[in-house]
Each structure stands twice: as structure tokens, then as C-alpha cells.
Amino acid sequence: MPDPVLSLKDVHLTLQGNAGPVEILHGITLDVEKGQTVGLIGPSGSGKSSLLMVMGGLERATAGQVRALGRDLTTMDEDALARFRRDHMGVVFQSFHLIPTMTALENVATPLELAGARDAFDRAADGLKAVGLSHRADHYPAQMSGGEQQRVALARALAPRPAILLADEPTGNLDGANGQAIIDLLFGLSAETGATLVLVTHAPDLAARCDRVVQLRDGGIDRQVRAAE
Template structure:
């Protein structure tokens, strides 16, 4: 039986140098037979280190599913994936969890904080799993960096939505991952709070040097990134750099 996994003499194209995400012909299908649904249909993607990439698309276009397979939350049905130096092709649940550790941070629309843990404990857990020598001290530093130095002992239910997302951001960036995946990070927040979180996220990315993959339906938010891809029906239909005012050449 043959395998689609790249060998030592067959590197995944774009998997070296300053490329932190290299995906080739990635597919994702759910169900079998007549009930089978093809969600991703042969996606190719390269993302450079330090890049801010936005993925736009209507509901059901496959953008969140693409993030799930690239971040290791979901196993792709086919294709090859290299993320932050880890070959994620064909890995099972345990292998994907190990590949994510220390390499990938994730912020979701639903904050997914552990309700029985304080803000400090929520941030400290991934630091401890990543082998940090003093996770509680590092967690305090991360919470201070997102403006929550006075809320470390509070539980998620005692925090506002904006504060919970700050904790989620601190938790994601604490282990200094090479890549931050953010799926509609302001979706559960009001406009003013969402703007504050976005500004904070971009500032922390600048400080930590992490690459950003942002899933959003907001074209204005996408325009803050370096590059925008648009998905439709499980495929990438456009891929272009963001044109900023300073980049425009007068006619």
C-alpha cells in the first residue's frame, strides 16, 4: 500500500525557509456513500512567517474547516500539510495534539475558557504543558500584557465578554507559538469591545512575532491584514495582497 506522506527525500513544497504553513491538495469530507459531504476540495496554500493572512467567505464556504485542518483541530481527509515545522499529514488525534503544542495558538469566537479555573490558571495550563519552568509567573505576565493584571483570580463567569477574550488571547500567545489562528475572534462582542480586542491582538502579534491566520466575514477587519484569500464552495477562489494607501502609485 502506498502512502501520501512525504518522505525525507520528498519534502512538501514550500515547507522550508520562511514558509510556516504549506498545504497541498487538502480535502475534507464527512460521511460516507450517499451521505458524504465534501467540505474542502483540493486546497493549496502557502503562508510566510510573520504574515497576516485573512480568510474571507460566506457561511458554508469552508473557511473555518480549513482553519481546523491547518491548526490540527481536525484531521484532513487527504492532501499534505506542514505547519510550523511539523508534518501533520495523516496524524491522528493524539499526534495532532502533540503537533499543536508550543507551535500553534488558537482563539475562537466562543472563548472556551475552563469555567472552574481562574484567569491565571486558564493561561498557565498551556504554558505548563509546553514545559515552561514557571507557568504561573509567565501567565501573570501574559495577563498583564492584555490589561488584566487585576483580574488574575477571577473565574470566567466573573469576567465580561471582552475580558474573557483577552484571557483567551493571553492563553493562546503565552507559549509563544509560531502561528495564531483566530476564528471570528470578535463575533461574540459588541463593536466597541471588538475593536479594542482587534487592536490588542495585532499589537501582541507585533510583540511576539507570531504569524496570523484570521477567519472573518468582516472585509474591514480583513483589510488590516497583509493578504486576503476568499473561499467559496470548499475552494480558494481569490488570493491577493492588501493594497494600502501608502502602497498606491499616483497615476
Template sequence: MTETTPADQPLVVAEKVTLSLNGAAGQVDILRGIDLTVAAGESLGIVGPSGSGKSTLLMILAGLERPSSGRVAVAGQEFATLDEDGLARLRRDHIGIVFQAFHLIPTMTALENVAVPLELAGRNDAFDAAAAALDLVGLATRQGHYPGQMSGGEQQRVALARAIVARPRLLLADEPTGNLDGATGRSIIELMFDLNTRLGTTLILVTHDDGLAARCHRTVRVEDGRIGA
């Protein structure tokens, strides 16, 4: 049974989250006690220098990386109680992710790429929902095209459609415009903020662009594995 988050509770909770990795030079502390809550429907910008831990934090919030210690919960589900299959189901039901790289399957059309997560979930309406998601990002006429036949901006729109096709409560974006030119990147960002407004999707955006982050309801800065004051 899918858990839900009460209206007065945050959608995302991270408490005292740490991540340490052992390497040839010894232990490396990447995150050093992160505390963060994000309300349903909020947009949050995460900024900070390269290597500060902001992308790692996003991966932990997505359930793609396990913290060394601390508590993480999304949509009322405690990550510590979930195995890898449980985390995969959580992402399927509640979390959409957009990366800097598009991660599209080159042998599949735009429609097929977007339908994949719904097909894996056993949805009978996978292709109808995928077509609607592509329409939402302005690619209704490109459903039958393969990634190699599309521009970078179009491929990122397909990736965004795939991320939101299941209408997730949480959309995580890690430098989503990093591989795009300025005008194309701005159009992708406009789409993401529009989805945040129209669908009430909670948006957490990792970016080097302080101006872009300032468009969010709130901004936090990660430095040396900690959230600054």
C-alpha cells in the same frame, strides 16, 4: 526533537487539501482542493460566506480536523506523520487558537486558565508566564478573577492570553469578536495585530468582515470549498 522552518520556507503549507464527510444524504464535499502557503510573520485574512469551508480550513491547519486528502505542514512538521499525541504537542509548541466562544474553565481564575497549557507541558514557570501574558493583554489586575466575574471582552482577553502564553509561532483566530460588542471587538483585534507586529507571530484570521480582513497583509476568499482567484 522539535523541527524548525528555514527562514526562506513558509510557516504554513496546505497542498490539494480536501475534506469530505458522509451523511444521511450522501457524501458532502466541504473542501475541494485547497492550496495555501503563509510566511512566517505574515497576517492572513480568510473571508467567505457562511458554509464556505473557511472555519473548517482553520481547524485543519490547527490539526483539530484531519483532511480526506492532501498535505498540511506547520513549522516544518508534516501532519500526516503525526498521531493525535504528536498533533497535540505541535499545537502546544507552535500554535495558539482563539475561538468565537471563550472556552474558559469556569472554576479556574484567569491566571489558572492561562497557565493550564504550560502546566500540562510541565513548565515550572507556568504561573509567572501566565501573569506576563495577562499583563500583555491588559489584565494584570484581574488575575484572581473567575470567568463569571468578567465581561465578555475580558474573557476573550484571557482566552487570547492563553493562546499566546507559550509564544506560539502561529496564532489562528476564528471569528474572535463574534460574541463581543463593536468597541470591545475592536480592542481585541488591535491586540492581535499588535502581537503579530511585536512578537512576529504569524496570524491567520477567519472573519466575515472584509474591512477587518483588509488590515491583514493578505486576504484570501473561500467559496464552495475552494480558494477563489
């Protein structure tokens, strides 16, 4: 069996709170295989988003090991982590995180330009077309609806063709119709590109579309099931 795309072994995360250290994650061991879709579910405060951030090197594990594509993220410095994410990961947040002074096309092209792609704007245009927003290429985020902004964010995450796609409540700020459209795009485009998808969600119907569901409780894995179970 090939090595997992993501592998966490006995991962702990402790952050400093106002009253002292707070243990967010404790003893997380989890493997994600190439091409899998994995849903992270659980009550608020269970550690779902923190686990996703640790997987992406956006939070550094306090103890344990995090490996992605065979690389040990826990030994990388911040610059190396940033380059690794640029080259291998796409991240979609609930709050879009678009650059307000850039057009949709420029937002999507930015990570491609940072990676040195000579055809950054052509690929960005293709990315916007894939999410149905070619007609919004020259618009700024403030000129777009929430659903359109999230589609731009999705195009930006997928334009570099990442091996790993991480999504944190990608439909959390959207109404039902826009949320469903983003879900369909997220699964469709990740399947088309072959990206391994890990997403945080509170929505049972969204989790049910994943190959595996990992339920967290109090910073640990409570149970894992195949979505069909």
C-alpha cells in the same frame, strides 16, 4: 526563500452528514510565510473555519498534505498533533473556551504547565498584563464580561509564544468597542511575538488589516489579494 510556515497542497476535507458524505474543502493549495497575517473570508458555509481547523490539525484532511513548520501534520497521530499544537500553535475561538472552574490566571497558565514551564504562573501573569487584565487574575470566567473573557483567551493562546496563531471569528461574540480592542491586541501582540497569524472573519475592516486576504467559495479558494489592492 525560506520554507513557508504553513503549506497546504491539494487539501480535501470530506465529513459525514445525515444524508451521506459532504465535501467541505476541495483542492486547497496555499502557502503562508513566516510573520504574515492572512485573513480568510467568504460567505457562510464556504469552508473558512474548516480550513483553519485543518491548518491546526483539529480536523484531519481527507486527502492532500498539510505541513506546519516543516512537519507533515497529515502523518501525525492525535497525541503527536496535540503536542505539536501545545508547543507551536495558539488557537483563539469565537466562544472563548475558558475552563469555568479556573481563574483567569489559571486558564492562561494551563498550556504553559502542560508544556512543563517552571515559570508558568509568572508568564501567565505577564500575559494577563499584556491584555490589560492583571486586576482580573483571580476572577473566574463567569465573573468577567465577554470582552474580558476573550482577552483571557488571547493571553492564553499567546503566553507560550507560539510560532503560529489561528483565530476563528475572534470578535464574533463581542460588541463593536470590545471587538476593536481585541483586534488591536491580536495584531499588536502577534507582531510583538513574531507569530504568523491566520484568522477567519466576516468583517471587511478586520480582513483589510491583514497582509493577504484569501477568499473562499464553495470549499475552494476563489481569489487571493494583498489587502492594499
